[in-house]
Amino acid sequence: MPGIDFTIFKGSPNNGIVEAKSHRDLPTGTQVLVKITHSGICGTDEHFKHADMALGHEGIGVVQQLGEAVQGFKVGDIVGWGYLHKTCGTCSSCMAGHDNYCTQRALYGYTNLDQGSFGTHAIWDASWLFKIPSEIAPEHAAPLMCGGATVFTIIETYNIRPTDRVGVVGVGGLGHLAIQFLAKMGVRVVVFSNSDAKRAEALELGAAEFYATGGVKELKIGAPLDHLIVTASFLPDWMLYLNVMSNMGSIYPLTISNEPLAIPTMPLLTQGIRFQGSVVASRAVHTKMLQFAAAHGVKPIIEHFPMTKAGVEEGMAKLREGRMRYRGVLVA
DSSP: OOEEEEEEEEOOTTSOOEEEEEEEEOOOTTEEEEEEEEEEEOHHHHHTTTSSSBOOOEEEEEEEEEOTTOOSOOTTOEEEEOSEEEOOSOSHHHHTTOGGGOTTOEETTTSOTTOOSSBSEEEEEGGGOEEOOTTSOHHHHHHIIIIIHHHHHHHHHTTOOTTOEEEEEOOSTTHHHHHHHHHHTTOEEEEEESSGGGHHHHHHHTOSEEEEOTTOSSOOOSSOEEEEEEOSSSOOOHHHHHTTEEEEEEEEEOOOOSSOOOOOHHHHHHHTOEEOOOOSOOHHHHHHHHHHHHHHTOOOOEEEEESSHHHHHHHHHHHHTTOOSSEEEEEO
16 A cells, blocks of 8 residues: 655664654545644653654644545644544543543554654644644744643633632743743733743743742742642642642642652641642643634744754753753754
């Protein structure tokens, strides 16, 4: 059967990037062939850089060919995809609209290991492809596919309202997007960072207050927080933040870490505080996120790298070393 050969950039056991070839049959059924133009570089890619698999999951590209059962897309459309590739549509989570928690979901790093967004082409099921609004440039859309979707999911799913006072820990790849989404919704955003280095930028992005936490034993921020989104690259001193939470407030730890979540129980119990896990967006929320970003001009701050072996290595190294401001984007 005729197909397509394409280039991919893989991880390897020694953590080096490998340029390789992959092959797929041409799309049938609900499949879509996408020519990749841009890809975000996400912290999650770092966790798979040692694996023999194609890297990248914040993909943007142009539809080149459609399976015979595809509806809603046409050749030439600009589309994107993220961490999730496909869901069953019939489990209780899917039926309830929480398809991001599908019991049979196909996820980056576990399925479709022969293709990713670090490459020239990919073939995906149409059900988890998203049309990119014309108001969003492709290079800005790429980091929204995972980073933007992840923080927007918390806002949308857990009913954060404009009247709430919301803390964001960390001004990085996720944090700088969370600040923008929240501020443009009218939320009073309170930002916490290790030092004063990012104060001006956080305020420019929409933060109403900024607090440097390095060496601080107690936070004094006035009114307590209704919600706290933790986007830092390491788990914080929870007691520092539990003391500034309102009664029945919610904390959302998005830090990917192998460390146990050690939480003091007394403030948790006496204040009724909730720690809420969250994953990337459902299809419905992902679509709302793109609509909101288009309508309100939410744009990631990005650095460009070429879609080459050297470009992937340079971008991933810069992210790993904490020098990225704030999302890397590979450009074909």
